[in-house]
Amino acid sequence: MDKPKGVAFLLSQLGAYGAQRFAERLRPLDIEPRHVGLLRMISANEGASQQELGERMGVVPSRMVSFVDDLEDRGLVERARNPKDRRAYALHLTEKGVKMLRQAMLISVEHNEELCAPLSQDERDVLAQLLDRLAGAHNLVPGVHPGYRHLR
Amino acid sequence: MDKPKGVAFLLSQLGAYGAQRFAERLRPLDIEPRHVGLLRMISANEGASQQELGERMGVVPSRMVSFVDDLEDRGLVERARNPKDRRAYALHLTEKGVKMLRQAMLISVEHNEELCAPLSQDERDVLAQLLDRLAGAHNLVPGVHPGYRHLR
DNA sequence: TATTGTTATACTCTATAACTATA
DNA sequence: TATAGTTATAGAGTATAACAATA
Numbered sequence: 001m002d003k004p005k006g007v008a009f010l011l012s013q014l015g016a017y018g019a020q021r022f023a024e025r026l027r028p029l030d031i032e033p034r035h036v037g038l039l040r041m042i043s044a045n046e047g048a049s050q051q052e053l054g055e056r057m058g059v060v061p062s063r064m065v066s067f068v069d070d071l072e073d074r075g076l077v078e079r080a081r082n083p084k085d086r087r088a089y090a091l092h093l094t095e096k097g098v099k100m101l102r103q104a105m106l107i108s109v110e111h112n113e114e115l116c117a118p119l120s121q122d123e124r125d126v127l128a129q130l131l132d133r134l135a136g137a138h139n140l141v142p143g144v145h146p147g148y149r150h151l152r
Numbered sequence: 153m154d155k156p157k158g159v160a161f162l163l164s165q166l167g168a169y170g171a172q173r174f175a176e177r178l179r180p181l182d183i184e185p186r187h188v189g190l191l192r193m194i195s196a197n198e199g200a201s202q203q204e205l206g207e208r209m210g211v212v213p214s215r216m217v218s219f220v221d222d223l224e225d226r227g228l229v230e231r232a233r234n235p236k237d238r239r240a241y242a243l244h245l246t247e248k249g250v251k252m253l254r255q256a257m258l259i260s261v262e263h264n265e266e267l268c269a270p271l272s273q274d275e276r277d278v279l280a281q282l283l284d285r286l287a288g289a290h291n292l293v294p295g296v297h298p299g300y301r302h303l304r
Numbered sequence: 305t306a307t308t309g310t311t312a313t314a315c316t317c318t319a320t321a322a323c324t325a326t327a
Numbered sequence: 328t329a330t331a332g333t334t335a336t337a338g339a340g341t342a343t344a345a346c347a348a349t350a
Contacts (some may be wrong), residue, residue, distance in 0.1 A: 005294055006261070006263075013298065014283060014290075060319065086327085086331095126278065135165060145161075201308075202308075214341085239308040
Protein backbone atom coordinates (compact mmCIF):
# COMPACT_ATOMS: atom_id res chain seq x y z
CA MET A 1 0.00 0.00 0.00
CA ASP A 2 2.79 2.38 0.90
CA LYS A 3 6.14 2.96 -0.71
CA PRO A 4 8.94 1.10 1.04
CA LYS A 5 10.73 3.25 3.61
CA GLY A 6 14.07 4.56 2.50
CA VAL A 7 17.50 3.81 3.83
CA ALA A 8 17.68 7.20 5.55
CA PHE A 9 14.64 6.54 7.69
CA LEU A 10 15.79 3.05 8.56
CA LEU A 11 19.18 4.38 9.62
CA SER A 12 17.62 7.02 11.81
CA GLN A 13 15.11 4.59 13.27
CA LEU A 14 17.66 1.88 14.00
CA GLY A 15 20.21 4.40 15.22
CA ALA A 16 17.80 5.92 17.70
CA TYR A 17 16.55 2.53 18.81
CA GLY A 18 20.08 1.25 19.33
CA ALA A 19 21.05 4.34 21.30
CA GLN A 20 18.07 3.83 23.59
CA ARG A 21 18.95 0.20 24.15
CA PHE A 22 22.56 1.07 24.82
CA ALA A 23 21.44 3.68 27.35
CA GLU A 24 19.35 1.03 29.11
CA ARG A 25 22.30 -1.31 29.29
CA LEU A 26 24.50 1.43 30.75
CA ARG A 27 21.95 2.43 33.39
CA PRO A 28 23.37 0.07 36.05
CA LEU A 29 26.72 1.82 35.64
CA ASP A 30 25.03 5.20 36.23
CA ILE A 31 26.35 6.71 33.01
CA GLU A 32 24.91 7.54 29.61
CA PRO A 33 26.14 6.82 26.08
CA ARG A 34 27.64 10.28 25.68
CA HIS A 35 29.69 9.78 28.84
CA VAL A 36 31.23 6.73 27.25
CA GLY A 37 32.18 8.91 24.29
CA LEU A 38 33.75 11.44 26.61
CA LEU A 39 35.61 8.79 28.59
CA ARG A 40 36.99 7.45 25.33
CA MET A 41 37.97 10.91 24.23
CA ILE A 42 39.79 11.67 27.47
CA SER A 43 41.45 8.27 27.42
CA ALA A 44 42.71 8.85 23.89
CA ASN A 45 43.92 12.36 24.73
CA GLU A 46 45.29 12.18 28.27
CA GLY A 47 46.15 15.58 29.61
CA ALA A 48 44.16 17.54 27.05
CA SER A 49 42.18 20.55 28.26
CA GLN A 50 38.41 20.72 28.47
CA GLN A 51 38.11 23.07 25.56
CA GLU A 52 40.47 21.12 23.34
CA LEU A 53 38.25 18.09 23.79
CA GLY A 54 35.15 20.21 23.40
CA GLU A 55 36.37 21.49 20.08
CA ARG A 56 37.00 18.00 18.80
CA MET A 57 33.56 16.86 19.87
CA GLY A 58 31.70 19.97 18.79
CA VAL A 59 30.66 20.81 22.34
CA VAL A 60 30.60 24.44 23.48
CA PRO A 61 32.78 25.33 26.51
CA SER A 62 29.93 26.01 28.93
CA ARG A 63 28.45 22.62 28.18
CA MET A 64 31.78 20.90 28.67
CA VAL A 65 31.76 22.10 32.27
CA SER A 66 28.77 20.08 33.37
CA PHE A 67 29.71 17.27 31.02
CA VAL A 68 33.06 16.84 32.77
CA ASP A 69 31.37 17.51 36.11
CA ASP A 70 29.24 14.42 35.54
CA LEU A 71 32.33 12.26 35.30
CA GLU A 72 34.21 14.01 38.08
CA ASP A 73 31.24 13.67 40.44
CA ARG A 74 31.42 9.93 39.83
CA GLY A 75 35.15 9.87 40.48
CA LEU A 76 35.93 8.82 36.92
CA VAL A 77 38.09 11.75 35.84
CA GLU A 78 40.23 14.31 37.56
CA ARG A 79 40.89 17.91 36.67
CA ALA A 80 44.55 18.59 37.25
CA ARG A 81 45.86 22.08 36.84
CA ASN A 82 48.21 22.36 33.93
CA PRO A 83 51.45 23.81 35.36
CA LYS A 84 52.34 25.34 31.99
CA ASP A 85 49.10 27.31 31.89
CA ARG A 86 47.22 27.55 35.14
CA ARG A 87 44.02 28.64 33.41
CA ALA A 88 43.65 25.26 31.76
CA TYR A 89 43.04 21.81 33.16
CA ALA A 90 44.79 18.63 32.20
CA LEU A 91 42.08 15.98 32.22
CA HIS A 92 42.83 12.38 32.93
CA LEU A 93 40.97 9.23 33.87
CA THR A 94 41.18 7.92 37.41
CA GLU A 95 41.70 4.24 38.05
CA LYS A 96 37.96 3.98 38.53
CA GLY A 97 37.47 5.76 35.24
CA VAL A 98 39.70 3.29 33.42
CA LYS A 99 37.71 0.40 34.86
CA MET A 100 34.44 2.10 33.98
CA LEU A 101 35.55 2.61 30.41
CA ARG A 102 36.55 -1.03 30.21
CA GLN A 103 33.15 -2.14 31.49
CA ALA A 104 31.37 0.21 29.12
CA MET A 105 33.31 -1.26 26.20
CA LEU A 106 32.24 -4.74 27.21
CA ILE A 107 28.64 -3.62 27.35
CA SER A 108 29.12 -2.02 23.97
CA VAL A 109 30.25 -5.35 22.55
CA GLU A 110 27.24 -7.11 24.03
CA HIS A 111 25.02 -4.40 22.66
CA ASN A 112 26.43 -4.79 19.16
CA GLU A 113 25.97 -8.51 19.50
CA GLU A 114 22.31 -8.07 20.35
CA LEU A 115 21.68 -5.54 17.62
CA CYS A 116 23.28 -7.71 14.94
CA ALA A 117 21.91 -11.00 16.22
CA PRO A 118 19.45 -11.32 13.32
CA LEU A 119 22.32 -11.32 10.81
CA SER A 120 24.91 -13.93 9.91
CA GLN A 121 28.55 -13.14 10.47
CA ASP A 122 29.06 -12.49 6.76
CA GLU A 123 26.10 -10.16 6.68
CA ARG A 124 27.39 -8.24 9.68
CA ASP A 125 30.70 -7.75 7.94
CA VAL A 126 28.99 -6.50 4.79
CA LEU A 127 26.80 -4.14 6.82
CA ALA A 128 29.73 -2.80 8.83
CA GLN A 129 31.68 -2.19 5.66
CA LEU A 130 28.82 -0.39 3.91
CA LEU A 131 28.10 1.80 6.94
CA ASP A 132 31.76 2.57 7.35
CA ARG A 133 32.00 3.70 3.75
CA LEU A 134 28.93 5.90 4.10
CA ALA A 135 30.27 7.48 7.28
CA GLY A 136 33.61 8.14 5.66
CA ALA A 137 32.11 9.55 2.48
CA HIS A 138 30.03 11.99 4.54
CA ASN A 139 33.06 13.05 6.59
CA LEU A 140 31.73 11.74 9.89
CA VAL A 141 34.56 11.65 12.40
CA PRO A 142 35.05 8.22 14.04
CA GLY A 143 33.79 8.28 17.60
CA VAL A 144 32.22 11.72 17.32
CA HIS A 145 28.45 11.62 17.42
CA PRO A 146 26.51 14.39 15.65
CA GLY A 147 24.23 14.53 18.68
CA TYR A 148 27.06 16.07 20.69
CA ARG A 149 27.45 18.87 18.30
CA HIS A 150 26.60 22.46 18.41
CA LEU A 151 26.45 23.19 14.67
CA ARG A 152 27.12 26.65 13.49
CA MET B 153 45.41 2.09 17.76
CA ASP B 154 41.75 1.82 18.59
CA LYS B 155 39.28 -0.96 18.00
CA PRO B 156 37.07 -0.38 14.97
CA LYS B 157 33.76 1.21 15.86
CA GLY B 158 30.82 -1.15 15.98
CA VAL B 159 27.75 -1.29 13.82
CA ALA B 160 25.63 0.20 16.60
CA PHE B 161 27.65 3.38 16.78
CA LEU B 162 27.76 3.74 13.01
CA LEU B 163 23.99 3.34 12.82
CA SER B 164 23.45 5.97 15.49
CA GLN B 165 25.99 8.32 13.96
CA LEU B 166 24.66 7.99 10.42
CA GLY B 167 21.06 8.07 11.59
CA ALA B 168 21.58 11.31 13.49
CA TYR B 169 23.57 12.83 10.66
CA GLY B 170 20.91 11.89 8.12
CA ALA B 171 18.15 13.30 10.29
CA GLN B 172 20.02 16.60 10.56
CA ARG B 173 20.50 16.79 6.81
CA PHE B 174 16.87 15.94 6.19
CA ALA B 175 15.84 18.70 8.60
CA GLU B 176 18.00 21.16 6.66
CA ARG B 177 16.37 20.13 3.40
CA LEU B 178 12.90 20.60 4.90
CA ARG B 179 13.67 24.04 6.33
CA PRO B 180 12.43 25.91 3.24
CA LEU B 181 9.06 24.17 3.68
CA ASP B 182 8.94 25.38 7.29
CA ILE B 183 8.41 21.90 8.72
CA GLU B 184 10.56 19.34 10.53
CA PRO B 185 11.10 15.62 9.98
CA ARG B 186 8.61 14.66 12.67
CA HIS B 187 5.93 16.73 10.97
CA VAL B 188 6.43 14.67 7.85
CA GLY B 189 5.85 11.59 9.96
CA LEU B 190 2.67 13.06 11.37
CA LEU B 191 1.42 14.13 7.94
CA ARG B 192 2.00 10.60 6.71
CA MET B 193 0.22 9.19 9.72
CA ILE B 194 -2.81 11.42 9.25
CA SER B 195 -2.84 10.72 5.52
CA ALA B 196 -2.83 6.98 6.15
CA ASN B 197 -5.55 7.25 8.82
CA GLU B 198 -7.94 9.93 7.60
CA GLY B 199 -10.50 10.81 10.21
CA ALA B 200 -8.65 9.28 13.14
CA SER B 201 -8.63 11.15 16.43
CA GLN B 202 -5.60 12.87 17.94
CA GLN B 203 -5.20 10.31 20.64
CA GLU B 204 -5.60 7.35 18.32
CA LEU B 205 -2.69 8.65 16.29
CA GLY B 206 -0.77 9.53 19.42
CA GLU B 207 -1.09 6.00 20.67
CA ARG B 208 0.24 4.56 17.42
CA MET B 209 3.18 6.94 17.46
CA GLY B 210 3.91 6.71 21.17
CA VAL B 211 3.16 10.38 21.76
CA VAL B 212 1.37 11.44 24.94
CA PRO B 213 -1.94 13.33 24.51
CA SER B 214 -0.71 16.68 25.80
CA ARG B 215 2.13 16.60 23.34
CA MET B 216 -0.16 15.71 20.46
CA VAL B 217 -1.95 19.02 21.00
CA SER B 218 0.98 21.23 20.08
CA PHE B 219 2.14 18.70 17.51
CA VAL B 220 -1.15 18.95 15.62
CA ASP B 221 -1.24 22.71 16.33
CA ASP B 222 2.01 23.04 14.36
CA LEU B 223 0.34 21.59 11.29
CA GLU B 224 -2.96 23.37 11.77
CA ASP B 225 -1.20 26.73 12.16
CA ARG B 226 0.35 26.12 8.76
CA GLY B 227 -3.01 25.20 7.24
CA LEU B 228 -1.91 21.62 6.55
CA VAL B 229 -4.49 19.75 8.62
CA GLU B 230 -7.97 20.47 9.93
CA ARG B 231 -9.59 19.39 13.15
CA ALA B 232 -13.17 18.45 12.36
CA ARG B 233 -15.51 17.53 15.17
CA ASN B 234 -16.51 13.92 15.03
CA PRO B 235 -20.34 13.93 14.99
CA LYS B 236 -20.43 10.46 16.56
CA ASP B 237 -18.42 11.64 19.57
CA ARG B 238 -18.16 15.36 19.96
CA ARG B 239 -15.25 15.07 22.39
CA ALA B 240 -12.99 13.75 19.67
CA TYR B 241 -11.63 15.32 16.50
CA ALA B 242 -11.51 13.72 13.09
CA LEU B 243 -8.19 14.83 11.65
CA HIS B 244 -7.66 15.18 7.94
CA LEU B 245 -5.20 16.82 5.57
CA THR B 246 -6.18 19.98 3.73
CA GLU B 247 -5.39 20.35 0.05
CA LYS B 248 -2.32 22.30 1.11
CA GLY B 249 -1.40 19.47 3.44
CA VAL B 250 -1.62 16.92 0.65
CA LYS B 251 0.67 19.04 -1.50
CA MET B 252 3.06 19.55 1.37
CA LEU B 253 3.27 15.83 2.01
CA ARG B 254 3.95 15.26 -1.67
CA GLN B 255 6.76 17.81 -1.66
CA ALA B 256 8.21 16.35 1.51
CA MET B 257 8.24 12.91 -0.07
CA LEU B 258 10.14 14.27 -3.06
CA ILE B 259 12.67 15.84 -0.73
CA SER B 260 12.90 12.55 1.09
CA VAL B 261 13.78 10.81 -2.17
CA GLU B 262 16.48 13.38 -2.92
CA HIS B 263 17.76 13.00 0.60
CA ASN B 264 18.04 9.23 0.26
CA GLU B 265 19.77 9.74 -3.04
CA GLU B 266 22.36 11.99 -1.42
CA LEU B 267 22.89 9.74 1.55
CA CYS B 268 23.40 6.64 -0.61
CA ALA B 269 25.39 8.39 -3.31
CA PRO B 270 28.67 6.71 -2.25
CA LEU B 271 27.17 3.26 -2.91
CA SER B 272 26.39 1.41 -6.13
CA GLN B 273 22.80 0.47 -6.84
CA ASP B 274 23.47 -3.13 -5.86
CA GLU B 275 25.06 -2.03 -2.59
CA ARG B 276 22.10 0.19 -1.77
CA ASP B 277 19.78 -2.74 -2.28
CA VAL B 278 21.86 -4.94 -0.02
CA LEU B 279 22.02 -2.23 2.64
CA ALA B 280 18.29 -1.56 2.49
CA GLN B 281 17.56 -5.23 2.82
CA LEU B 282 19.88 -5.71 5.79
CA LEU B 283 18.51 -2.64 7.59
CA ASP B 284 14.97 -3.72 6.90
CA ARG B 285 15.65 -7.13 8.39
CA LEU B 286 17.22 -5.59 11.49
CA ALA B 287 14.29 -3.23 11.95
CA GLY B 288 11.82 -6.06 11.58
CA ALA B 289 13.69 -8.37 13.93
CA HIS B 290 13.70 -5.67 16.60
CA ASN B 291 9.99 -4.99 16.15
CA LEU B 292 10.41 -1.45 14.92
CA VAL B 293 7.14 -0.27 13.44
CA PRO B 294 7.49 1.05 9.86
CA GLY B 295 7.21 4.82 9.83
CA VAL B 296 7.28 5.17 13.59
CA HIS B 297 10.45 6.77 14.88
CA PRO B 298 11.64 5.93 18.40
CA GLY B 299 12.37 9.61 18.88
CA TYR B 300 8.63 10.30 18.96
CA ARG B 301 8.09 7.93 21.77
CA HIS B 302 7.42 8.37 25.38
CA LEU B 303 8.82 5.14 26.80
CA ARG B 304 7.50 4.12 30.09
C1' DT C 305 -17.58 7.78 36.20
C1' DA C 306 -14.71 7.58 32.07
C1' DT C 307 -12.71 9.73 28.07
C1' DT C 308 -10.99 13.56 24.62
C1' DG C 309 -8.59 17.24 24.31
C1' DT C 310 -6.48 21.27 26.73
C1' DT C 311 -3.90 23.99 29.97
C1' DA C 312 -0.74 24.74 33.91
C1' DT C 313 3.30 23.61 35.83
C1' DA C 314 7.66 21.99 36.69
C1' DC C 315 11.81 20.00 35.04
C1' DT C 316 15.57 19.24 31.87
C1' DC C 317 18.62 20.63 28.40
C1' DT C 318 21.30 23.82 26.11
C1' DA C 319 23.27 28.13 23.99
C1' DT C 320 24.63 32.98 24.80
C1' DA C 321 26.75 36.19 27.24
C1' DA C 322 28.79 38.03 31.32
C1' DC C 323 32.27 37.09 34.57
C1' DT C 324 37.10 35.32 37.04
C1' DA C 325 41.58 34.18 36.97
C1' DT C 326 45.21 33.74 34.65
C1' DA C 327 48.20 34.81 30.58
C1' DT D 328 43.95 42.33 25.56
C1' DA D 329 43.17 37.48 25.03
C1' DT D 330 42.07 32.86 26.70
C1' DA D 331 40.29 28.73 29.96
C1' DG D 332 36.88 27.80 32.57
C1' DT D 333 32.61 29.08 35.09
C1' DT D 334 28.17 30.95 36.17
C1' DA D 335 23.79 33.35 35.09
C1' DT D 336 20.09 33.47 32.32
C1' DA D 337 16.76 32.67 29.06
C1' DG D 338 14.52 29.73 25.69
C1' DA D 339 12.99 25.35 23.94
C1' DG D 340 11.06 20.88 24.71
C1' DT D 341 8.40 17.67 27.19
C1' DA D 342 6.03 14.91 30.87
C1' DT D 343 2.62 15.01 34.75
C1' DA D 344 -1.36 16.30 36.60
C1' DA D 345 -5.40 19.13 36.93
C1' DC D 346 -9.22 20.67 34.21
C1' DA D 347 -13.51 21.32 30.86
C1' DA D 348 -16.65 19.32 27.81
C1' DT D 349 -18.81 15.35 26.48
C1' DA D 350 -20.03 10.51 26.88
